[in-house]
Amino acid sequence: xxxxxxxxxxxxxxxxxxxxxxxxxxxxxxxxxxxxxxxxxxxxxxxxxxxxxxxxxxxxxxxxxxxxxxxxxxxxxxxxxxxxxxxxxxxxxxxxxxxxxxxxxxxxxxxxxxxxxxxxxxxxxxxxxxxxxxxxxxxxxxxxxxxxxxxxxxxxxxxxxxxxxxxxxxxxxxxxxxxxxxxxxxxxxx
Amino acid sequence: xxxxxxxxxxxxxxxxxxxxxxxxxxxxxxxxxxxxxxxxxxxxxxxxxxxxxxxxxxxxxxxxxxxxxxxxxxxxxxxxxxxxxxxxxxxxxxxxxxxxxxxxxxxxxxxxxxxxxxxxxxxxxxxxxxxxxxxxxxxxxxxxxxxxxxxxxxxxxxxxxxxxxxxxxxxxxxxxxxxxxxxxxxxxxxxxxxxxxxxxxxxxxxxxxxxxxxxxxxxxxxxxxxxxxxxxxxxxxxxxxxxxxxxxxxxxxxxxxxxxxxxxxxxxxxxxxxxxxxxxxxxxxxxxxxxxxxx
Ligand code: SF4
Ligand code: SF4
Numbered sequence: 001x002x003x004x005x006x007x008x009x010x011x012x013x014x015x016x017x018x019x020x021x022x023x024x025x026x027x028x029x030x031x032x033x034x035x036x037x038x039x040x041x042x043x044x045x046x047x048x049x050x051x052x053x054x055x056x057x058x059x060x061x062x063x064x065x066x067x068x069x070x071x072x073x074x075x076x077x078x079x080x081x082x083x084x085x086x087x088x089x090x091x092x093x094x095x096x097x098x099x100x101x102x103x104x105x106x107x108x109x110x111x112x113x114x115x116x117x118x119x120x121x122x123x124x125x126x127x128x129x130x131x132x133x134x135x136x137x138x139x140x141x142x143x144x145x146x147x148x149x150x151x152x153x154x155x156x157x158x159x160x161x162x163x164x165x166x167x168x169x170x171x172x173x174x175x176x177x178x179x180x181x182x183x184x185x186x187x188x189x190x
Numbered sequence: 191x192x193x194x195x196x197x198x199x200x201x202x203x204x205x206x207x208x209x210x211x212x213x214x215x216x217x218x219x220x221x222x223x224x225x226x227x228x229x230x231x232x233x234x235x236x237x238x239x240x241x242x243x244x245x246x247x248x249x250x251x252x253x254x255x256x257x258x259x260x261x262x263x264x265x266x267x268x269x270x271x272x273x274x275x276x277x278x279x280x281x282x283x284x285x286x287x288x289x290x291x292x293x294x295x296x297x298x299x300x301x302x303x304x305x306x307x308x309x310x311x312x313x314x315x316x317x318x319x320x321x322x323x324x325x326x327x328x329x330x331x332x333x334x335x336x337x338x339x340x341x342x343x344x345x346x347x348x349x350x351x352x353x354x355x356x357x358x359x360x361x362x363x364x365x366x367x368x369x370x371x372x373x374x375x376x377x378x379x380x381x382x383x384x385x386x387x388x389x390x391x392x393x394x395x396x397x398x399x400x401x402x403x404x405x406x407x408x409x410x411x412x413x414x415x416x417x418x419x420x421x422x423x424x425x426x427x428x429x430x431x432x433x434x435x436x437x438x439x440x441x442x443x444x445x446x447x448x449x450x451x452x453x454x455x456x457x458x459x460x461x462x463x464x465x466x467x468x469x470x471x472x473x474x475x476x477x478x479x480x481x482x483x484x485x
Contacts, residue, residue, distance in 0.1 A: 018244060018245075018286075018289070037382060037383045037399055038383075038385075038388070038395055038399070041392065041394075041395045068391070069388075069392060069395065071345075071383045071385050071386050071387075071388050071395075071396075072241065072386060073345035073346070073349070073386075074274075074345060074346065074349035074350040074357075075345065075349065075357075075383070077349065077350045078350050078351070078357040079357075087350070088244075091240065091241040091242075091244055092244075094241050094242055095241075095242055095243075095244070098242060107391075109390060109391040109392075110388075110392070111242075113387065113390050113391055114239065114241065114243075115242075117235075117236070117239050118242070118246075121232070121233045121235060121239060121250070125232040125233065126201050126232060126233045152428040155428075155469060156206055156428075159467050159468075160208075160467065161206045161207075161208060161209075161467065169230050169232055170230050172230070173230040175300075176253060176300035176301070176302065177232055177253070177300075179300035179301075180249050180296045180297065180299060180300050181246060181249075182299065183295060183296040183298075183299035184245055184246045184249050184296050187245070187292055187295070
């Protein structure tokens with residue numbers, strides 16, 4: 001049976017994501033990978049990710065730890081000679097991998113953090129570092145991590161830099177937040 | 191009449207980085223700059239939120255821009271992440287018509303509207319570009335003479351496309367430090383990423399990045415690092431002890447917000463600077479240089 005070497009469908013899909021418009025312009029120069037501070041820990045360097053997208057290696061891309069190892073520093077973004085919004089594409093790949101449950105288990109802390117963060121912001125309008133940490137490290141899976149980080153936490157507390165108060169918006173502000181997030185949900189947008 | 195801005199503190203500034211907020215307000219006052227806090231501002235979403243809920247992040251960030259617009263002033267934030275998110279929201283709102291439509295629709299649901307007139311700036315910007323380095327130098331009463339400082343910009347202040355300075359080798363913070371009498375050191379990692387929230391999700395990666403940055407600053411002869419982002423600040427200072435242990439380093443310098451150093455030089459009352467509230471107390475270092483801080 002005929003199987004095309006390059007699966008254009010995935011390329012078209014990524015190109016249509018916000019930020020993905022210019023992806024077909026990639027000339028595989030490697031400036032992104034050479035600039036990326038976290039490339040050494042990635043399953044695939046940024047340049048390789050774009051090559052894989054072109055080849056239509058959908059599963060390999062969506063299960064790669066690469067977008068989750070991206071620190072969002074925008075170094076690749078400002079250096080890409082083809083002005084590809086690489087950081088935005090990394091974000092788009094994260095969203096796709098969450099939606100399709102393709103993200104590897106090792107990326108769970110990053111996903112959980114985003115989820116908890118989002119929950120706090122949507123509920124109170126503001127994040128609270130203390131409550132974010134408590135929710136994150138309060139999870140059984142993270143208990144060893146919590147213990148290792150405890151000295152920093154204790155020190156912050158001693159220095160008066162760990163308020164327990166959850167800041168909130170006014171009732172009107174919270175209502176506006178809800179109206180905005182509801183409207184976005186209605187648009188079906190992430 | 192002094193300069194006036196709408197102030198967007200951001201979430202961490204009220205908590206782990208509260209001395210950034212306090213020292214910034216004090217320094218602004220000393221320079222006759224008015225920072226009026228935006229009422230009822232909401233979290234911009236930062237990187238964690240933006241990366242998984244992009245449209246949502248643009249829309250909630252735009253609420254802040256819509257609230258700030260009628261005040262007719264530039265919005266100023268001390269956090270690199272807040273700056274990136276608010277600036278990016280603003281930029282994309284202008285550049286991308288489809289996105290603009292969606293953001294406006296979401297804002298309309300909350301009875302809000304954004305016309306697109308707000309300018310988003312990092313807190314460093316008005317000091318350097320509006321007040322001006324000469325005017326700041328003139329007000330210095332306690333020059334930071336002999337103090338070797340590594341100016342650490344982090345990644346997001348100059349990227350993407352903020353137009354503030356070079357994305358690879360920025361200099362404005364170094365120039366500001368020099369105008370305070372300090373000796374900024376020349377080092378290679380000033381705009382290198384500290385790993386940001388990878389410290390939570392990929393501790394091993396972030397710690398290696400932070401170790402490189404700290405070591406590079408130390409090798410360049412820095413006695414202190416100065417930062418302009420709450421995330422960079424907390425990453426550098428809280429990881430130092432563990433990095434010493436894991437990598438066999440002997441790093442031992444204070445990590446200060448640039449506003450704390452400005453405050454010292456401008457003679458701001460020390461109780462408003464929190465020099466002793468870092469993981470390493472900065473006062474002994476300043477005293478050693480005869481710069482007035484009591485240890
Ligand atoms: S820097 Fe741009 S053009 Fe070069 S490989 Fe990376 S994405 Fe492709
Ligand atoms: S934005 Fe992400 S992919 Fe690009 S250089 Fe930074 S860490 Fe690497």
